[in-house]
Amino acid sequence: MAKQNLELKATSFTLSVLHINHHDLDIIAAELDNKLAQAPQFFLGAPLVLNLSAIQHIQIDFNALKQLLIDRNLIIVGITDATPEQIEQAKHMGIAVVKSGKQARKAELPERATKIVKQNVRSGQQIYAQNADLIIFGAVGNGAEVIADGSIHIYGALRGKAMAGAAGDNQSVIIANSLEAELVSIAGQYWLTEHLQQYDLSQRGCIRLEGASLTVETLPQ
Numbered sequence: 001m002a003k004q005n006l007e008l009k010a011t012s013f014t015l016s017v018l019h020i021n022h023h024d025l026d027i028i029a030a031e032l033d034n035k036l037a038q039a040p041q042f043f044l045g046a047p048l049v050l051n052l053s054a055i056q057h058i059q060i061d062f063n064a065l066k067q068l069l070i071d072r073n074l075i076i077v078g079i080t081d082a083t084p085e086q087i088e089q090a091k092h093m094g095i096a097v098v099k100s101g102k103q104a105r106k107a108e109l110p111e112r113a114t115k116i117v118k119q120n121v122r123s124g125q126q127i128y129a130q131n132a133d134l135i136i137f138g139a140v141g142n143g144a145e146v147i148a149d150g151s152i153h154i155y156g157a158l159r160g161k162a163m164a165g166a167a168g169d170n171q172s173v174i175i176a177n178s179l180e181a182e183l184v185s186i187a188g189q190y191w192l193t194e195h196l197q198q199y200d201l202s203q204r205g206c207i208r209l210e211g212a213s214l215t216v217e218t219l220p221q
């Protein structure tokens with residue numbers, strides 16, 4: 001039987017959500033430039049979903065907003081938490097409407113698995129635990145990336161990048177024997193090295209979300 005030239009398959013991709021909390025595009029541009037300067041490779045070419053919950057009753061120029069992001073090598077693939085008027089405007093521009101995390105949680109969530117890695121993760125390597133927690137019996141070196149839709153447990157030093165709650169789960173945590181990371185992120189909220197340096201990084205610690213901000217807790221050895 002000849003192979004079909006087109007196949008439609010269900011899959012899952014990690015998308016970052018950019019919350020638009022102001023209608024002034026100049027203010028948005030300035031804050032975005034600041035974030036991009038802090039971690040350019042983390043955002044470069046990133047597909048984004050725009051959360052519009054904070055500006056549901058404010059007019060915003062979608063064409064100008066889209067161009068603002070394109071000029072910075074960012075791509076709008078969808079919007080969420082928008083009004084019917086905003087949804088219509090986005091549809092005319094070919095932008096998808098994405099269900100928010102609150103809407104998605106109404107559906108039954110699949111059982112989460114656990115992915116176990118019994119080795120060090122070295123520079124240039126990336127490990128992704130899709131719909132799973134990630135346990136690493138080893139260290140995560142500089143230049144390495146570990147990503148999980150659930151929580152990340154590292155029984156060694158974290159010196160590279162760790163991104164938990166990649167699918168939006170803000171209950172996820174990152175636990176490591178030492179937190180010397182280049183970048184940590186939970187559900188899209190991230191810190192760079194300088195944010196972590198205010199803590200005792202030699203101690204075993206847990207990074208989690210407290211409200212909309214990350215926090216670090218020292219754990220017993």
